[in-house]
Structures are given as C-alpha cells and as structure tokens.
Amino acid sequence: MRVKKKDRNKKWAFLFIFSNLLLFIVFFVWPALLGVAYSFTNYSGMNATFVGLDNYIRLFQDPGFYKAMSRTFLYTALGVPFVYCASLLVSVLLVSNHTRGKTVAKTIFFFPWLVSPIVTGVLWRWMFGESFGFVNYIISALGGEPLAWSSNGNLAFLVVLLxxxxxxxxxNMLIFIAALLNVPKAYYEASEIDGANGWQKFWHITLPSLRSTSFLVILLSIFGLMKEFPMVQALTNGGPGTDNTFIVQYIYQTGFAQMRIGYASAASMVLFVILLVFALLQFKFVRGGRVDG
Incomplete structure (x- = not known):
C-alpha cells in the first residue's frame, strides 16, 4: 500500500515538474531562441533574410546605442547604492526598539510595491510636471522659480532616481528586516558591555551580519535597473529627447516603433550577455564561499 502511495506521489511530482518545465520552455526558452535567430536577420515583422553579423556591426557603430548603454550604466551605478541605502535605513529604523508605530510605517513603506510601475511613473510625472506639477506648485507658493523637471535632462534623470x-x-525592506531579525541579540548585548555606541554596533555587527543579504539585494537591484522599462517609459518616455533613453527603451523603440526587430534582437542579446556576466559573478562568489552571512 505504501509503495502504491509513493508511486502516486511520484506521478504528481513529475506532473508538476513537467508543467513548469513546459511553461519555462514556451515562455522563456523558445522566445530566447527566436531572439538569437532574429538577431542574425533583417526581420521586420513580415520577412526575414539572413544577414549574418550585420546587425551587431551596425549596433556597435551606432552612437545612439552607446548613449543608451552609458545612460543605463549611470542609472544603475547611481540607483543601486541609492536604493540599497534607502532600504537599509528604513529597515534598521523599523526593527529598532526606539521606533513607534512600526505596523503603520511598514504598511506605508510597503505600499509602493503594490503599485504598478506604470502607475508609479504617472504619479511621479504628475508630481514633477513643469506646468502642472505638485512640486513646482509648492516651490512657486514659497516664492521660488519653478524648475524644468521635464525639459532638463539632468533634472529628469534625478526624478527617475527618486x-x-x-x-x-x-x-528590499522586507529582505533586510528578515535578515536583521536573525542577527543574534547576544552580539549587541556583548557590545553594550564593552561600551559600544549605536554607530559602532551598526558598523561592526549589523553590516557584517548582512553581508550575504546585501549581496542579494545589490544583485537583484542591478538586474532590475538594467532592465527597467515601464516606470521610466511612463515617467519620461526616454526624454527629454533621448537624454534618458535606457537600453530597454532603445530596444523597444528600434524593435516596435521602427519595426527593426532583427536589429533590436541583436541589442537584446548584448543586454543578455551583460546580465549573464553579473549572474556568473554571483555564482563565482557564492561557490567560492566569499559571500556568507
């Protein structure tokens, strides 16, 4: 009887594995293979002719591609530490024994995760609109000059970062809170006996204990920002001009607006290779045991 029950459980396990594998192949593997194939053609939605490496050659000769890629790297380089520090600061405050109203605060800080990225972009576009924005209204009410949040590339970039x-x-706050609650209290009690202040406890106990968590948050943030599209598209539409056109906006514009799907596929493959490098670096550090909690 036990053997029959065990065999039945195995069948259900294989069924669940097969269904997930099928979905993975249909929605990930097959589109990826199509992207690789299209990158070697001049496919425009109707006909496809093999062109070899022409798309890649033209891509690496296109100043627009380098501008979009450099802007993406700048966005990631500034955005990742910005998001990391904000998340860690909020998390530390929410687990502190001196903080009041933690439940309400957690709800407020978690609310943005429930909002669609497109809605986030529209909301911030309304707040920082030049002629109708709430922020410029406050600045004008205080006697200042409204700022060109939309027509100035650097100011628009700042709004995207915010x-x-x-x-x-x-x-990230949820990840950090879970990690902070797992830090042994004995560490802090021993440091208090030695006369450590709050900053010393944070620097010598909290941060080292969050090493693996920090690595995870940074890696996920890099992937998220490198692929950011809906929020930026709704907020700036890549503007003003092409000042804030990131690599995914560049792929979208060339692939769908200009119907150069083969060329856009080549750009997608370049982005894939960049993200793959980050993934391999993660694998190397984790396997090497250099990132531990």
Whole structure:
C-alpha cells in the first residue's frame, strides 16, 4: 500500500515538474531562441533574410546605442547604492526598539510595491510636471522659480532616481528586516558591555551580519535597473529627447516603433550577455564561499 502511495506521489511530482518545465520552455526558452535567430536577420515583422553579423556591426557603430548603454550604466551605478541605502535605513529604523508605530510605517513603506510601475511613473510625472506639477506648485507658493523637471535632462534623470528609490525600497525592506531579525541579540548585548555606541554596533555587527543579504539585494537591484522599462517609459518616455533613453527603451523603440526587430534582437542579446556576466559573478562568489552571512 505504501509503495502504491509513493508511486502516486511520484506521478504528481513529475506532473508538476513537467508543467513548469513546459511553461519555462514556451515562455522563456523558445522566445530566447527566436531572439538569437532574429538577431542574425533583417526581420521586420513580415520577412526575414539572413544577414549574418550585420546587425551587431551596425549596433556597435551606432552612437545612439552607446548613449543608451552609458545612460543605463549611470542609472544603475547611481540607483543601486541609492536604493540599497534607502532600504537599509528604513529597515534598521523599523526593527529598532526606539521606533513607534512600526505596523503603520511598514504598511506605508510597503505600499509602493503594490503599485504598478506604470502607475508609479504617472504619479511621479504628475508630481514633477513643469506646468502642472505638485512640486513646482509648492516651490512657486514659497516664492521660488519653478524648475524644468521635464525639459532638463539632468533634472529628469534625478526624478527617475527618486522614483526608483521610492518604488524599490519596499521589496528590499522586507529582505533586510528578515535578515536583521536573525542577527543574534547576544552580539549587541556583548557590545553594550564593552561600551559600544549605536554607530559602532551598526558598523561592526549589523553590516557584517548582512553581508550575504546585501549581496542579494545589490544583485537583484542591478538586474532590475538594467532592465527597467515601464516606470521610466511612463515617467519620461526616454526624454527629454533621448537624454534618458535606457537600453530597454532603445530596444523597444528600434524593435516596435521602427519595426527593426532583427536589429533590436541583436541589442537584446548584448543586454543578455551583460546580465549573464553579473549572474556568473554571483555564482563565482557564492561557490567560492566569499559571500556568507
């Protein structure tokens, strides 16, 4: 009887594994293979002719591609530490014994995670609109001059960073809170006996204990920001001009607006290779045991 029950459980396990594997092949593997194939053609939605490496050659000769890629790297380089610091600060405050109203605060800080990235972009676009924005209204009410949040590339980029931190803090906050609650209290009690202050406890106990968690948050943030599309598209539409066109916006514009699907596929493959490098670095550090909690 036990053997029959065990065999039946195995059948259900294989069924669940097969269904997930099928979905993975249909929605991930097959589109990826199509992208690789299209990157070697001049496919525009109707006909596809093999062109070899022409798409890649033209891609690496396109100043627009380098501009989009450099802007993406800048966005990631500034956004990741910004999101990391904001998430860690909020998490430390929410687990502190001196903080009051933690339940309400957690709900407020988690709310952005429940909002669609498109809604986030529209919300921040309304707040920082030049002629109708709430922020410029406050500045004018205080006697200042309204700022060109939309027509100035650097100011628009700043708004994107602020919106990214606001939207990205919630999920990372949950990860940090779980890790902070697992730090042994004995460490802090022993440091208090030695006369350590709050900053010393944070620097010598909290941060080292969050090493693996920090690595995870940073890696996920890199992936998220490198692939960011809906929030930026709704907020700036890549503007003004192409000042804030990131690599995914560049792929979207060339692939769907200009119907150069083969060329856009080549750009997608380049992005895939970059993200793969980050993934392999993660694998190397974790396997090497250099990232531990």
């Amino acid at each position: 919106a990214t931190a606001w939207a990205g803090t919630a999920f």
